[in-house]
Amino acid sequence: MCYIYIEQMFITENFGILEKRRFLITRFRDNEWRRRMEPLEIAEEKVQIQVQGVTVDNSSLSLMEKLGILADSAKYDVACTSSGVERKGNGRDLGNCVKSGICHSFSSDGRCISLLKILMTNECIYDCKYCINRCSNDVPRATFTPEEICRLTMEFYRRNYIEGLFLSSGIIESPGRTMELMYRTLYLLRNVYRFNGYVHVKAIPGAPPELIRMTGFLADRMSVNLELPTAEGLRELAPNKHRRNILTPMRQIQNGIQVNRHDLMLYRHAPKFVAGGQSTQMIIGATGESDYQILNVAESLYQKFALKRVFYSAFVKVNEDKALPALPGGPPLLREHRLYQADWLLRFYGFEAHELLDEKRPFFNVMLDPKEDWAVRHLEQFPVEINRASYERLLRVPGIGVRSARRIVAARRSARLRFEDLGRIGVVLKRAVYFITCSGRMMYPTRLEEDYIVRNLTSEKDRVQFGSDGMSYRQMSLFDDGQYSLQPQQEDAYRVVTGQL
Amino acid sequence: MRVYQCEDSLEGVCTAIYRAYEEHADHQDTWIRTDQELMLFGEYIPVESDSERAEKVLRTLRRSFGQEDLERLGMALTTPEADKAQAVYRTVVHGLRTRPAPGHLLDHQTDPYILQTFRLAKKAGREFGQLREFIRFRELEQGILYAENCMKNDVLPYLMVHFADRFPQEDFAIRDIGRELMGIHPAGGDWYLTGSHALGEALRQTGYSVQEMAYEELFRYFCHKIAIKERKNIDLQNRMMPKRFQKFTIEFAKKGENC
Numbered sequence A: 001m002c003y004i005y006i007e008q009m010f011i012t013e014n015f016g017i018l019e020k021r022r023f024l025i026t027r028f029r030d031n032e033w034r035r036r037m038e039p040l041e042i043a044e045e046k047v048q049i050q051v052q053g054v055t056v057d058n059s060s061l062s063l064m065e066k067l068g069i070l071a072d073s074a075k076y077d078v079a080c081t082s083s084g085v086e087r088k089g090n091g092r093d094l095g096n097c098v099k100s101g102i103c104h105s106f107s108s109d110g111r112c113i114s115l116l117k118i119l120m121t122n123e124c125i126y127d128c129k130y131c132i133n134r135c136s137n138d139v140p141r142a143t144f145t146p147e148e149i150c151r152l153t154m155e156f157y158r159r160n161y162i163e164g165l166f167l168s169s170g171i172i173e174s175p176g177r178t179m180e181l182m183y184r185t186l187y188l189l190r191n192v193y194r195f196n197g198y199v200h201v202k203a204i205p206g207a208p209p210e211l212i213r214m215t216g217f218l219a220d221r222m223s224v225n226l227e228l229p230t231a232e233g234l235r236e237l238a239p240n241k242h243r244r245n246i247l248t249p250m251r252q253i254q255n256g257i258q259v260n261r262h263d264l265m266l267y268r269h270a271p272k273f274v275a276g277g278q279s280t281q282m283i284i285g286a287t288g289e290s291d292y293q294i295l296n297v298a299e300s301l302y303q304k305f306a307l308k309r310v311f312y313s314a315f316v317k318v319n320e321d322k323a324l325p326a327l328p329g330g331p332p333l334l335r336e337h338r339l340y341q342a343d344w345l346l347r348f349y350g351f352e353a354h355e356l357l358d359e360k361r362p363f364f365n366v367m368l369d370p371k372e373d374w375a376v377r378h379l380e381q382f383p384v385e386i387n388r389a390s391y392e393r394l395l396r397v398p399g400i401g402v403r404s405a406r407r408i409v410a411a412r413r414s415a416r417l418r419f420e421d422l423g424r425i426g427v428v429l430k431r432a433v434y435f436i437t438c439s440g441r442m443m444y445p446t447r448l449e450e451d452y453i454v455r456n457l458t459s460e461k462d463r464v465q466f467g468s469d470g471m472s473y474r475q476m477s478l479f480d481d482g483q484y485s486l487q488p489q490q491e492d493a494y495r496v497v498t499g500q501l
Numbered sequence B: 001m002r003v004y005q006c007e008d009s010l011e012g013v014c015t016a017i018y019r020a021y022e023e024h025a026d027h028q029d030t031w032i033r034t035d036q037e038l039m040l041f042g043e044y045i046p047v048e049s050d051s052e053r054a055e056k057v058l059r060t061l062r063r064s065f066g067q068e069d070l071e072r073l074g075m076a077l078t079t080p081e082a083d084k085a086q087a088v089y090r091t092v093v094h095g096l097r098t099r100p101a102p103g104h105l106l107d108h109q110t111d112p113y114i115l116q117t118f119r120l121a122k123k124a125g126r127e128f129g130q131l132r133e134f135i136r137f138r139e140l141e142q143g144i145l146y147a148e149n150c151m152k153n154d155v156l157p158y159l160m161v162h163f164a165d166r167f168p169q170e171d172f173a174i175r176d177i178g179r180e181l182m183g184i185h186p187a188g189g190d191w192y193l194t195g196s197h198a199l200g201e202a203l204r205q206t207g208y209s210v211q212e213m214a215y216e217e218l219f220r221y222f223c224h225k226i227a228i229k230e231r232k233n234i235d236l237q238n239r240m241m242p243k244r245f246q247k248f249t250i251e252f253a254k255k256g257e258n259c
């Protein structure tokens, strides 16, 4: 074993003052760190006790117990690895990144498990009403050390359990202190453990900008949670958080990405800053906003902050609090589903928020998906001729997704398309028939009439059965009715066997 | 009618394509098959695989169609389907005649052969994607990472490429149980394929490392904790992660279960 000094940027206790300190860090040659780790002990009985709500003294917690507490607290955060970061292995360090993202498992709620999703700590000084970790709750508390997180990440990764790390945190002592701990963790992970896989980290609002910037150079994606769609909602439910504090780091990261893009053009080897872009998340249904308001917020986040993704998270009531809604029907999953569908329409189908909803109709239709809903209200734009219509118009037809629209455009160059061909191309005909013609003819005589079409669209037996087995969360991007899937294509994803051919 | 009968491998099919062009075959009336089934009235020509000729064909294809399309053709050939060689052959003939732009080789989907190639490539590609996600390595006593799985398509080489890039400094092995094939990657070296029977059994005899059980337990616990019980949806879980993969993952498998 050899000891070396590693120079590390470091924020002192009185935040904002940046200084360089030299740290004594133990470095192991190659993979030696692995062999040197003391065996982990597992204490299952203790876990049982802790589950019943008894606060356990942190210092005596095993790794297992900490993982239980801190994964449990992180489970409401949404993340996905399909951020478009493609990073080949470097032949030396552990890990690479695949553009399309990789899910590794699926939990019993059907959501994908692709990252080691944990909080750094749940010893939080804030008191957000919707959160299980608020300081006024009596729940077991735990804090990981940076080393523990690194070890877990490395060991999980090399067994192909995970695609990387998702690190969020409650506010321990202060935002600056929290961010500093997170930075130290990533620093260690990247530079000492030499992890080259995917890392998504939360920026903590209110932390010193310099610290956020430095963290950004170690992460593939950063996100700041918007928490609630409007400032009023935030005031009501998260008294310690302020809209402005949230938007400031968001803007900072956006600017950082832009500057970095410029740097990368000049110097190819300049370090990359948040290469996978930034995302955010809103809780749906904890406050009274309409779908229209939420969609508008999302649209402006995409436009003004250049976000890569906005995630919607159906509110799960974990605290009894009179400020929170009752939600007798459980989390508003259908609403969340419709918002994701609409989000897709904004990002890939050329729709704008005001086309889908307006002040008079501020909520999505329960029976129809947002695109069908739009189509039946705009029958004057149909039918669309498959062999001639522009790509943009094809995209607006229910039952035609991005991939099938592309395939239609490609295939009709060499031959006229018939209805039989469309099925093979991936068009969901039973939904599209009302809206298309092939060589001027409809598939069978239908009426271009709102009531008639709505009745037919909603009577299909095999429609999305919501709630029971309705929607898919594969990388939060593939909806099971097929047409909203712009998941990076699997057939493109195997572009690996290069040397082998 | 001429039928070239070749070995069931990329090399075999490429050699057959070479022969078909070399002998100025009438492509409309020529078949390439990898199985032994006889067709009526055919003139059968057995083809000996030849790496040099196959290499030439691959070079031409890469130059004409680009890497992406070439990989799709390769992927289609990993499937067990009987007509795959024919589909790929006719796709190649069509491509060399019409010279589509890179990435557009399989656009012309009103042609049944091209459509078939597209389907096969998609099918194998999907399985490759799933295996890449759901394969689990377990650490053996000597620190070797070992994984096994059943593969419908012969995608082991693709998996080896993926993991060799990801774990360059690890000793790891992946075993395709059905085909009795094993891919081996020595730390810092190049990977290779070998018959797996004896080796696989030997590896199975070796115990797991001290750490292994602890980490498996940690991950199982993590998977349990990360689920939101208010959103429980087992159907969806099973749909996203088919049962045949579940039994090879440590978070689902019961001890000792396999293929």
Ligand code: SF4
Pocket (backbone or CB within 6 Å): A124, A125, A126, A127, A128, A131, A132, A133, A134, A135, A169, A170, A171
């Ligand atoms: S800051 Fe608010 S939401 Fe975050 S952990 Fe603390 S109480 Fe929960």
